[in-house]
Structure formats: structure tokens, C-alpha cells
Amino acid sequence: MEPNLPLFYTFNFYVFGIVAIVAALLFVTRKSPVAAAMWLVITMFALAAMYVMLDAQFIGAIQVLVYAGAIMVVFLFVIMLLNLGHPSEIADARGRAWRLVAGAVGVAMLAQILALRRTHVQPRIPPGYLARQIEYTGVIAPVAGPLFNEYLLAFEVTSVLLLAAVVGAVVLGRRRTATDAG
Amino acid sequence: MLAEALFFSAVLFTIGVVGVLTRRNAIIVFMCVELMLNAVNLTFVAFSQVYGAGGQVFVFFVMTVAAAEAAVGLAIIIALFRHRQTVNLQNVNLLKG
Numbered sequence: 001m002e003p004n005l006p007l008f009y010t011f012n013f014y015v016f017g018i019v020a021i022v023a024a025l026l027f028v029t030r031k032s033p034v035a036a037a038m039w040l041v042i043t044m045f046a047l048a049a050m051y052v053m054l055d056a057q058f059i060g061a062i063q064v065l066v067y068a069g070a071i072m073v074v075f076l077f078v079i080m081l082l083n084l085g086h087p088s089e090i091a092d093a094r095g096r097a098w099r100l101v102a103g104a105v106g107v108a109m110l111a112q113i114l115a116l117r118r119t120h121v122q123p124r125i126p127p128g129y130l131a132r133q134i135e136y137t138g139v140i141a142p143v144a145g146p147l148f149n150e151y152l153l154a155f156e157v158t159s160v161l162l163l164a165a166v167v168g169a170v171v172l173g174r175r176r177t178a179t180d181a182g
Numbered sequence: 183m184l185a186e187a188l189f190f191s192a193v194l195f196t197i198g199v200v201g202v203l204t205r206r207n208a209i210i211v212f213m214c215v216e217l218m219l220n221a222v223n224l225t226f227v228a229f230s231q232v233y234g235a236g237g238q239v240f241v242f243f244v245m246t247v248a249a250a251e252a253a254v255g256l257a258i259i260i261a262l263f264r265h266r267q268t269v270n271l272q273n274v275n276l277l278k279g
Contacts, residue, residue: 053183109192125232
């Protein structure tokens with residue numbers, strides 16, 4: 001991204017940010033799990049747009065594919081499988097004390113993070129460097145380079161993590177039958 | 183742009199925390215955790231503009247871990263529902279003193 005951006009660009013970034021926040025607020029206040037999941041999908045799409053505007057086009061595409069696509073479909077599938085939505089499950093908001101605690105924690109965290117935001121950041125790379133890199137090498141190379149050099153071990157360990165998650169999900173989701181040993 | 187991105191990220195993370203604290207439906211609490219992970223991803227992407235593309239690699243790892251977590255967590259919720267016929271966290275109080 002170039003150092004002095006056109007106003008239009010900044011305006012669009014704000015629009016997507018506000019869409020994300022409004023959708024997130026609607027998400028935590030919806031009673032029906034399906035409606036909440038749909039608003040969360042909107043938040044994730046707005047975040048994908050913000051990633052694209054922050055010179056992370058590949059991450060934006062992955063966000064749409066993995067988060068808004070795969071993960072949210074799994075959530076909706078589980079909501080459907082458990083047939084949530086009858087009144088006893090819907091009335092799930094906690095009482096007034098919990099809401100006060102949550103509000104206090106929220107205000108305190110927001111104040112902390114906004115105070116941290118005021119610290120001065122010393123840039124390691126010149127402004128607009130990432131955008132020029134993407135221009136020369138394409139969108140994927142700036143992510144793929146470190147992934148397969150500096151973070152190769154972490155990348156390989158991730159495959160073990162995914163295998164463990166698949167095995168764990170199958171074991172946990174299996175219906176126990178009488179013929180099972182133990 | 184960095185300051186704006188950090189602001190939006192902070193607000194989204196706080197909404198996620200408030201959701202975790204105020205809701206009792208296990209699936210919605212779980213989705214709030216996903217929202218918090220997304221907020222942190224936005225911070226990583228924003229900082230990758232001043233510190234280099236390593237931050238985007240971390241977003242990649244966070245997404246992988248989130249996918250694995252969603253698979254295992256939802257399997258746990260299904261097992262819980264089979265066991266107790268509810269996903270309301272107030273009714274899951276076996277460990278409560």
C-alpha cells in the first residue's frame with residue numbers, strides 16, 4: 001500500500017470495518033443460532049475485504065474459503081444436526097450480574113487495547129514495500145517464502161495437528177454401540 | 183491504516199469476549215471464540231504491513247488451528263448433546279463445586 005492513499009480507499013476501509021462491527025454486534029445479540037451464524041459469516045466476509053485492502057489478498061481468499069466456507073458450514077451443520085431452535089434452547093442469555101461483569105470486562109479490555117494502540121510503532125520495512133513485493137512476485141510468494149523457509153518445522157507440525165484433530169473428531173463423534181469393547 | 187485496523191480489531195475482540203461471557207449456548211460461545219481469533223488475525227495482517235509478510239504466515243497457522251479446533255470442539259458438543267440432551271452451558275455443571 002502506498003504511503004499517501006486516496007481518500008476513497010480509506011473510506012472503503014472504514015465502511016468494511018463498520019460492517020464487520022455491526023454484523024458482530026448483531027451476531028452476539030441474536031437468539032437463534034442460525035441467525036447468529038449468518039451474521040458471523042457477514043463479519044468474516046467484511047474481514048476478508050479488509051485483508052485485501054491491507055495487501056493480504058491471499059489471506060483474504062483463504063479467509064473466504066476456510067472461515068466463511070468450511071468452518072461456518074461445519075457450525076451450521078452441527079446446529080442442524082442438534083436441531084437447536086426450540087424455545088428451551090433459545091433463551092440462553094445469562095442474568096443481569098453476568099451482563100454487568102461482561103460489560104465491565106469489555107470496557108476494561110477496550111480501554112487497554114486502545115491505550116496500547118497509542119504506542120509508537122517503528123516500521124521494519126519501508127511504507128508500500130509489501131505492495132511492491134506483491135507487484136513483482138505475485139500474491140502468494142510473499143506468504144509462501146517464509147512459510148517454507150523460516151516456518152517449515154511449524155508447517156510440518158501443523159500436518160500432525162490436523163491428523164490428530166481428524167482422529168479426535170471421529171472418535172468423539174462416533175456413536176457408542178453395545179458391541180464396542182469397554 | 184494500521185491504527186484503523188487495530189481499532190476495528192480491538193472492537194471485534196471485545197465483542198467476542200462479551201459474547202463468551204453473556205451467552206449460554208455452547209455453539210454460540212464457540213462462534214464467539216472464532217470471532218476473537220478473527221480479530222487477532224486482523225491485527226497480524228495489519229502489522230504485516232510494517233513488519234513484513236511473516237505476520238500473514240501466522241494468520242495461516244491461526245486458521246489451521248482454528249479449523250482443527252472447530253472440528254474437535256463441535257465433536258465434543260455433539261457428544262455432550264448425546265449425553266445430556268442440551269447444549270446450554272448452565273446445565274453442564276458436573277465440575278461445579
